[in-house]
Amino acid sequence: MQKHFLTILLIAISIPVFAQNLGGKVFNQITKASLSGVNIKLEGSTSYAFASDDNGLFLKELSPGRYRIKASRVGYETYTILIELKAGQFLDLQIPLVETINSLSEIEVVSASRRNTSSLKLPFASSVLSRPSQSENIPRSTPESLSIIPGVFVQKTNHGGGSPFIRGLTGNQTLMLVDGIRMNNSTFRYGPNQYLNTVDPFSIDKIEVLRGSGSVQYGSDAMGGVxxxxxxxxxxxxxxxxxxxxxxxxxxxxxxxxxxxxxxxxxxxxxxxxxxxxxxxxxxxxxxxxxxxxxxxxxxxxxxxxxxxxxxxxxxxxxxxxxxxxxxxxxxxxxxxxxxxxxxxxxxxxxxxxxxxxxxxxxxxxxxxxxxxxxxxxxxxxxxxxxxxxxxxxxxxxxxxxxxxxxxxxxxxxxxxxxxxxxxxxxxxxxxxxxxxxxxxxxxxxxxxxxxxxxxxxxxxxxxxxxxxxxxxxxxxxxxxxxxxxxxxxxxxxxxxxxxxxxxxxxxxxxxxxxxxxxxxxxxxxxxxxxxxxxxxxxxxxxxxxxxxxxxxxxxxxxxxxxxxxxxxxxxxxxxxxxxxxxxxxxxxxxxxxxxxxxxxxxxxxxxxxxxxxxxxxxxxxxxxxxxxxxxxxxxxxxxxxxxxxxxxxxxxxxxxxxxxxxxxxxxxxxxxxxxxxxxxxxxxxxxxxxxxxxxxxxxxxxxxxxxxxxxxxxxxxxxxxxxxxxxxxxxxxxxxxxxxxxxxx
Missing domain, CATH: 2.40.170.20 (TonB-dependent receptor, beta-barrel domain)
Structure with missing residues (x-):
């Protein structure tokens, strides 16, 4: 495995550096504050997805052509714009986002299809919770933060636990992932467990909950959801x-x-x-x-x-x-x-x-x-x-x-x-x-x-x-x-x-x-x-x-x-x-x-x-x-x-x-x-x-x-x-x- 990984790394390093021809800044329309972690999706002859940095800035190299740009973040309305990028041109975009209640607004979600997709256009039920440690409810633990998501019910066998039920199922009949990697292992038991409590809420950017689906996207255990x-x-x-x-x-x-x-x-x-x-x-x-x-x-x-x-x-x-x-x-x-x-x-x-x-x-x-x-x-x-x-x-x-x-x-x-x-x-x-x-x-x-x-x-x-x-x-x-x-x-x-x-x-x-x-x-x-x-x-x-x-x-x-x-x-x-x-x-x-x-x-x-x-x-x-x-x-x-x-x-x-x-x-x-x-x-x-x-x-x-x-x-x-x-x-x-x-x- 190590040999193959080094080969991939050497190939990647040999890829030429392309000139950046698209950049910009994402900010709050009212306060003018920079917004980090904004999902930016470009749709054209090829599609790209990336995020703004801690200063709200982004840079990208693109082939000339027409693109539809969507910028989305939990708590804000989705911003959409059409651009035409010409050869030799650098395009500087200023993207203002407007705050919203965002129970369902068109945010980009990953878990439902393993790619950035509009939540409104998905034929699945999904919810997003942004940065639980900074949320208004200031939850004590990661499982407790999920109590404000529709379709999720949190059981606690003990104070150091917290087992979320998705549509009536929990334990090894629901699947938990961290950064796309399975938390569920071969000793996960039937019924409530404590494992989600071993994720520090201060380290989390967002939590996505996919209800009623997930086995095709992520494999065994996702009978209730992900x-x-x-x-x-x-x-x-x-x-x-x-x-x-x-x-x-x-x-x-x-x-x-x-x-x-x-x-x-x-x-x-x-x-x-x-x-x-x-x-x-x-x-x-x-x-x-x-x-x-x-x-x-x-x-x-x-x-x-x-x-x-x-x-x-x-x-x-x-x-x-x-x-x-x-x-x-x-x-x-x-x-x-x-x-x-x-x-x-x-x-x-x-x-x-x-x-x-x-x-x-x-x-x-x-x-x-x-x-x-x-x-x-x-x-x-x-x-x-x-x-x-x-x-x-x-x-x-x-x-x-x-x-x-x-x-x-x-x-x-x-x-x-x-x-x-x-x-x-x-x-x-x-x-x-x-x-x-x-x-x-x-x-x-x-x-x-x-x-x-x-x-x-x-x-x-x-x-x-x-x-x-x-x-x-x-x-x-x-x-x-x-x-x-x-x-x-x-x-x-x-x-x-x-x-x-x-x-x-x-x-x-x-x-x-x-x-x-x-x-x-x-x-x-x-x-x-x-x-x-x-x-x-x-x-x-x-x-x-x-x-x-x-x-x-x-x-x-x-x-x-x-x-x-x-x-x-x-x-x-x-x-x-x-x-x-x-x-x-x-x-x-x-x-x-x-x-x-x-x-x-x-x-x-x-x-x-x-x-x-x-x-x-x-x-x-x-x-x-x-x-x-x-x-x-x-x-x-x-x-x-x-x-x-x-x-x-x-x-x-x-x-x-x-x-x-x-x-x-x-x-x-x-x-x-x-x-x-x-x-x-x-x-x-x-x-x-x-x-x-x-x-x-x-x-x-x-x-x-x-x-x-x-x-x-x-x-x-x-x-x-x-x-x-x-x-x-x-x-x-x-x-x-x-x-x-x-x-x-x-």
Whole structure:
């Protein structure tokens, strides 16, 4: 791999430097402030996509001809202009953007089609959240930031977790990506997990959520949808430039004391940037009757570094490392409800390193080439001790995931573009477990939760095609996936399993002025992983045995949607139906081990989720705006004639905001109905009340003020001190509290 990479790098360096003939600046039309990270798309004989730098500037070399330029950024209306570039001419553009409420306005999204595409013209449902650490809601963690996105419901098993549900599905039935690289590995478990919490919100530029689609675009696990995190990616600048900022956050009752710093060094050929942070989260204080929930706090350290080199005007390389480590993450409900003196994740973390090479070409067939190589190491350590027991248990799971992928973009005609590629992922699992007797000092070594030294290979080929003609936009895609699991179990023997899956999707959007109607059909799948096949031990409130004779889960999602965006009003709605077959489910056996019921997984069930979601945004005046969304899912286990497990209740969010140049005030009402439709598995889950999770309504107030280079944000949450939890959570949500964030730009 290293030899091939060096060859590619040498070829890229040998590409001649072209003269720059297009440049300009993007800025806020009212304040005249420069806007960084603006997506700029050029459509002509060939298509290009890039972003403005931290000074709002951009430079490009283009062939002479006519181009349509679109500039878009979350929070602003899309700017469109037609230009004609002549030979020997340098064109300097000044692009003013106008702020908008942007519930749906024509921003460019990547995740739905693996390329920059207008959100209005896509036959899929997608949402974008820009820079969560700087948003008005100042969310504590990355999962919690998603609570304001339609169709997403966030469950928290513990304070150090946060598992987003997309249209009723979570865990290994939804896919999470960071900068286009899979977070999901072969040990991701069914049901809620904590992994998205290992992404530092201060390092994020934007989060895209694709609902109801994703297996064709990104592979296994995307049965409910895709959550893709894009980390901050500063652009090159004309001259040498250095910028930085420091941030501090505090939550009342010592619920948070955090600090973060950011720096960017940029020049015409090099960019080096980083985000460093330390966080200390105290015990979460619940509502009026719960109070302090101890133990639930934890500490965290973060580092995100990125280096970009411009090899030529048409080629660049990016090298990045992301490190997050969380310590002593207590599982509150285990200590409170299951007779544990200690039950915590001693360490949970992620260390991702990657190299990305990007090259633009003048060829229609090879318009753009992207090559990525990465290594992602995750770790989870678990410590436990029962009350009145001398035995302390220790478990550690490490997964090393390496990746190599290549993608090409083609402009096949004036109305037909495509991107095709190959992805290869390889997981290596290290899993250990031991018990220590504090009286005798004896150490007993046991089999880990997963078979030690097992491996998992995941290889895919895909091709996505995009057609645009006379108001119609069509999306067509195919993917084939080969998988190979090699499980080495000293007790149960060695095994190799090689499942495969073929999926396709299609969608059609029709635009008539400001109205957009779409229909789509997406097939999805989730291949059985090491967690499905090799788990042996206690998981949540049950004991699991390995299951080797498994095949992929499959889904068939159909959707009908409508989008509208004109001047001060945006709205949208979608009806969807997701039929799932060959679901891998836990089947209870007659055994009891260590007081826990014993389960084994089988492909035994079919299920159906039907739902509706809608949202509306209204810019009532220059300073006042109104937003709302609702989401409803009805999940049914067709095999058992009972409700599907953990389906979120009817929920929504209503907010009103008053904003001036330096000041904003926002009121938010978040709510959820009671969820009384329970599967037997829900009734067996000690995190869910006997008669279901009660409904709740919570009022929050957010405000902020900017003075010079300093920015102050205040958040007053749960003003009426309601005692509540989101359905399926193991800990109650925060009670009445005050949060403060201060940022100073150097």
């Amino acid at each position: 959550i893709q995190v894009f980390t901050k990616d500063p652009g090159f600048s004309k001259s040498t430039n250095f910028k930085g900022s420091v941030s501090a956050r505090y939550g009342s009752g010592n619920m948070e004391k955090s600090g973060s710093s950011e720096f960017v060094y940029s020049s015409s050929k090099l960019v080096f940037s980083g985000v460093l942070g330390l966080k200390n989260f105290g015990d979460l204080i619940g509502g009026d009757t719960t109070g302090r929930q101890s133990p639930s706090g934890y500490s965290e350290s973060d580092a995100s570094l990125k280096l970009k080199l411009k090899l030529s005007e048409r080629a660049e390389i990016s090298i990045a490392n992301q490190f997050v480590q969380q310590n002593d993450v207590d599982v509150f409900h285990k200590v409170r409800l299951e007779n544990f003196k200690i039950n915590k994740m001693g360490v949970q973390g992620r260390n991702l390193s990657y190299v990305k090479f990007r090259m633009l070409q003048s060829s229609r067939l090879l318009n753009e080439i992207n090559i990525t190589g990465s290594l992602n190491n995750t770790i989870e350590e678990r410590n436990n001790q029962k009350n009145s027991s001398f035995i302390t248990g220790f478990e550690r799971d490490k997964v090393s995931s390496s990746n190599l992928s290549a993608e090409i973009f083609s402009t096949l005609s004036s109305y037909w573009t495509a991107n095709s590629g190959m992805e290869y992922y390889s997981d290596k699992i290290n899993s250990i477990r031991n018990n220590t007797n504090s009286q005798s000092g004896a150490l007993t070594t046991l089999r880990g939760l997963y078979p030690n030294n097992s491996s998992y290979l995941n290889t895919s080929l895909y091709s996505l095609h995009h057609l645009e003609l006379a108001g119609f936009n069509a999306e067509l895609g195919l993917r084939y996936n080969w998988l190979k699991a090699s499980i080495f179990d000293k007790d149960l023997g060695d095994l190799q399993v090689s499942p495969g899956a073929f999926v396709w999707n299609t969608g059609l959007n029709y635009t008539l002025k400001d109205h957009h109607v779409y229909v789509s059909l997406n097939t999805g799948y989730r291949a059985p992983n090491i967690d499905d096949m090799g788990t042996l031990g206690i998981v949540d409130f049950r004991y699991e045995l390995p299951s080797y004779a498994l095949k992929p889960e499959k889904s068939y999602n159909s959707e009908l949607g409508y989008k509208y965006a004109f001047k001060n009003l945006t709205l949208g709605a979608a009806l969807y139906r997701n039929k799932m077959i060959d679901l891998i489910t836990r089947i209870q056996t007659t055994q009891i081990i260590d007081g826990y019921k014993v389960y084994k997984k089988e492909n035994t069930e079919q299920a159906l989720i039907k739902g509706v979601e809608g949202f509306l945004g209204w810019q009532a005046s220059k300073n006042f705006s109104f937003d709302m969304f609702t989401s409803f899912n009805h999940g049914q286990n067709l095999s058992k004639s009972e409700p599907l497990r953990r389906v979120p209740p009817f929920n929504g969010n209503i907010s009103m905001k008053y904003k001036m140049t330096r000041l904003y005030v926002k009121g938010e009402l978040a709510w959820a109905d009671k969820q009384g439709r329970l599967a037997q598995g829900d009734r067996d889950d000690n995190r869910i009340p006997r008669n279901g999770t009660p409904g709740w309504k919570v009022l929050n107030i957010y405000s902020g003020y900017s003075f010079g280079k300093a920015h102050l944000k205040l958040s007053a949450q749960n003003l009426f001190n309601v005692d509540y939890r989101t359905h399926g959570s193991g800990i109650n949500a925060v009670g009445r509290s005050l949060w403060m964030n201060v940022q100073y730009n150097l």
